[in-house]
Amino acid sequence: MLTLHLEKRDGKIKLAKLRKGGKLPAVYYGPKEKSTSVSVSATEFKKVWKQVGESSIISLKDGKDEHDALIKDVDVDPVSGVFRHADFYVVEKGKKLQVSVPLVFEGVSPAVKDLGGILVKVIHELKIEAIPKDLPHTILVNISSLSAFDSRIQAKDLQLPTGVSLVINPDDVIASVAQPREEKEEEVVPVDLSQIEISEKKGKEEKEGEEGEVATAPNEGGKEAKKDTKDTK
Numbered sequence: 001m002l003t004l005h006l007e008k009r010d011g012k013i014k015l016a017k018l019r020k021g022g023k024l025p026a027v028y029y030g031p032k033e034k035s036t037s038v039s040v041s042a043t044e045f046k047k048v049w050k051q052v053g054e055s056s057i058i059s060l061k062d063g064k065d066e067h068d069a070l071i072k073d074v075d076v077d078p079v080s081g082v083f084r085h086a087d088f089y090v091v092e093k094g095k096k097l098q099v100s101v102p103l104v105f106e107g108v109s110p111a112v113k114d115l116g117g118i119l120v121k122v123i124h125e126l127k128i129e130a131i132p133k134d135l136p137h138t139i140l141v142n143i144s145s146l147s148a149f150d151s152r153i154q155a156k157d158l159q160l161p162t163g164v165s166l167v168i169n170p171d172d173v174i175a176s177v178a179q180p181r182e183e184k185e186e187e188v189v190p191v192d193l194s195q196i197e198i199s200e201k202k203g204k205e206e207k208e209g210e211e212g213e214v215a216t217a218p219n220e221g222g223k224e225a226k227k228d229t230k231d232t233k
Contacts, residue, residue, distance in 0.1 A: 001068075002048050003059040006038040015085075024083055028060060028069060030090030038062065045083060049074070055101045056137045060088055068093060068132055091132045098167055100125040104138045109146035109177060117149055117177040126155065126174075127167040134163035141174055152176040 006028070009018070015025050024042040029035040049071065052058055060067040072089040076082070091097060102125055111117040126139055139158060145151065156170035 001057060001059050002052060003061055004040050004044060004048055006040055006060055006062040008062070009037040009039045011037060019084070024086060026086040026088060028062075028067065028088035028090055030067075030069070031092055033067065033090040036062075040086070042083060045086060049083075052137055053102065055099050056135055057091065057132045060090070070097070070099070094131055096129050096131050097135065098127060098129045099135060100127050101136055102138050103141050103174065105141045105143055105175065107142040107144035109143045111146050111148055111151060111177040112143075115149070115177075116180045117146075118180060119143065119146070120176045120178050122173045122175060123155075123168075126158070128160070128164050129167050130161075130164045134161065136161050136164060143175060146175065146177045149177055149179050 006026070007023075009025060018025055018039055019042070022042050023039040024045050026038050026040055026045075027035055028038060048058060052071065054071050054074075057068050057070060060069050067088075067090045069088040069090045071086060073087040074083060075085040077084055103121075103123065105119075105121065109117070109119055112119050128136075128139075130136075139160065141153060141158060143153065145153060145157075153174045153176070154170065155166055155168055155172045155174055158174065160166070
């Protein structure tokens with residue numbers, strides 16, 4: 001079991017100052033534990049988080065006191081990705097807990113490899129129940145049984161560790177294989193070169209006609225009179 005060392009947090013110290021000093025503000029609480037403000041090493045917390053996430057028990061050492069706890073919630077900066085705060089839930093030893101554990105998919109599906117199917121992961125976290133010491137960090141899902149497009153893996157098909165039971169419906173689908181989509185070939189319309197030539201000729205004729213036009217101007221009585229384009233001597 002991994003251990004995190006806690007320090008009691010003085011409420012008068014600003015959180016920004018704590019973070020600048022390499023500390024992560026946190027709080028722990030539980031059914032038999034009052035809410036207590038603490039701080040932990042930001043570096044150590046990051047290491048523990050990568051290994052256990054929110055589904056495994058860790059040991060919190062607060063001076064002489066020691067608590068078994070889950071990382072209940074984490075506040076992360078949306079821009080930098082840096083941890084800003086953590087909540088620890090102190091568990092009761094021997095009492096069952098319900099948690100969601102990440103699923104790890106392994107193996108090769110014949111329907112995907114040989115038939116070109118698409119693997120559909122319906123559920124990414126499995127809700128289970130177990131006493132704290134039996135809680136697994138992850139649960140493996142072997143997809144090698146997905147050999148055809150109608151194959152599926154249900155919750156009841158998973159191999160759960162000893163002492164762990166399902167909370168969700170056993171018939172819930174965990175993964176399946178979808179048939180590949182058929183791509184329709186776009187019809188290529190041949191280019192009519194004769195129409196292009198006709199259009200080019202028409203454009204030239206219109207241009208020549210515009211150059212040969214004689215400008216007109218209105219005369220008295222509203223009629224238009226042709227303008228003499230020749231120079232008068």
